[in-house]
Amino acid sequence: MTVKQSVLVIDDEKINLKIIGDILNDDVCIMMAKSGEQGIRKAIEYQPDLILLDVLMPEMDGFETMSRLRRDARTSAIPVIFITALNDSSHEEKALLMGASDYIQKPLHTNIVQARVRLHLQLIKQRKMLEELANIDPLTSLANRRKYQDVIEHEWQTAILNQDCISLLVIDIDNFKQYNDCYGHATGDKVLQQVAAVLADQVSDKGLVARYGGEEFVILLPGHSRERSIDVARRCMQDVEALNLAYSHENFSGKVTVSVGGSTKLPSLGCKSDDFFNAADDMLGLAKKSGKNRILW
Numbered sequence: 317m318t319v320k321q322s323v324l325v326i327d328d329e330k331i332n333l334k335i336i337g338d339i340l341n342d343d344v345c346i347m348m349a350k351s352g353e354q355g356i357r358k359a360i361e362y363q364p365d366l367i368l369l370d371v372l373m374p375e376m377d378g379f380e381t382m383s384r385l386r387r388d389a390r391t392s393a394i395p396v397i398f399i400t401a402l403n404d405s406s407h408e409e410k411a412l413l414m415g416a417s418d419y420i421q422k423p424l425h426t427n428i429v430q431a432r433v434r435l436h437l438q439l440i441k442q443r444k445m446l447e448e449l450a451n452i453d454p455l456t457s458l459a460n461r462r463k464y465q466d467v468i469e470h471e472w473q474t475a476i477l478n479q480d481c482i483s484l485l486v487i488d489i490d491n492f493k494q495y496n497d498c499y500g501h502a503t504g505d506k507v508l509q510q511v512a513a514v515l516a517d518q519v520s521d522k523g524l525v526a527r528y529g530g531e532e533f534v535i536l537l538p539g540h541s542r543e544r545s546i547d548v549a550r551r552c553m554q555d556v557e558a559l560n561l562a563y564s565h566e567n568f569s570g571k572v573t574v575s576v577g578g579s580t581k582l583p584s585l586g587c588k589s590d591d592f593f594n595a596a597d598d599m600l601g602l603a604k605k606s607g608k609n610r611i612l613w
């Protein structure tokens with residue numbers, strides 16, 4: 317199923333909203349706002365793929381609306397096309413310098429507006445696909461290591477700024493080589509998918525789960541104390557065990573389990589997020605050495 321892309325049209329004149337709405341109607345899901353203020357609210361709430369923005373509006377004009385959209389992290393990346401009756405090049409230049417994707421002049425020509433909006437929506441779709449390819453692990457659909465690196469850097473800085481604690485779990489499947497040796501790589505891949513789903517279910521919107529590499533996962537829990545995080549780790553371990561994935565190979569028989577290393581920090585300026593990862597990873601190493609299927613913090 318393909319989801320329709322959405323366009324927010326911000327224009328103070330009802331007739332313009334109607335004209336633009338009619339021009340685009342079949343292709344996309346349209347939202348409308350009749351002032352900059354209302355437009356900003358809707359952009360934050362509905363996260364449209366594209367914004368068409370009128371320049372001449374009473375109270376807050378299009379340029380002011382644009383700069384407020386750009387300053388807010390929730391809307392700063394949404395592409396904006398100006399639609400305006402102003403036809404001098406200095407306004408066009410100003411709009412483009414502010415980061416507008418395009419500048420369409422009134423009176424509106426149906427075909428031109430359709431073609432330009434379609435082109436931008438196509439570019440937006442391609443950019444999203446590229447972002448997904450760059451950030452998502454194709455086997456498990458979890459975030460990949462690259463995405464994890466971006467998020468940890470951001471969350472680490474936020475934790476320093478807010479003087480808030482942050483926790484990290486490094487999780488590794490026990491004896492996974494033996495599992496592969498027993499059932500083959502393709503069945504091993506299915507286990508990775510099942511374990512990934514269990515972790516994603518447990519964490520949901522509490523934090524980020526990523527496949528760090530091979531049979532190793534990380535869970536980042538911003539604002540989580542040691543106790544709360546150990547609780548998450550415990551439930552992850554239990555759910556993996558409850559998958560009941562039994563195997564026996566050579567002198568080993570058992571079922572799929574994981575080991576978890578964890579770390580909780582209240583970071584201050586000068587602390588590095590790499591040391592945070594290493595602390596959790598060292599705990600994972602100890603968990604492996606001391607018998608596996610356990611959490612060490």
Ligand code: GH3
Nearest residue numbers: 488489490491492493494496501504505530531604
């Ligand atoms: P330990 O308990 O010490 O972690 O033992 P282990 O066997 O899990 O660890 P080891 O590092 O010896 O081997 C990791 C195994 O994970 C071997 C490798 O084939 C398997 N593995 C890594 N990535 C994948 C993958 O994408 N698919 C499958 N099926 N297996 C993978």
Ligand code: MG
Nearest residue numbers: 328370372373
């Ligand atoms: Mg106007």
Ligand code: MG
Nearest residue numbers: 488489490491
């Ligand atoms: Mg392993």
Ligand code: MG
Nearest residue numbers: 488530531532
């Ligand atoms: Mg490993």
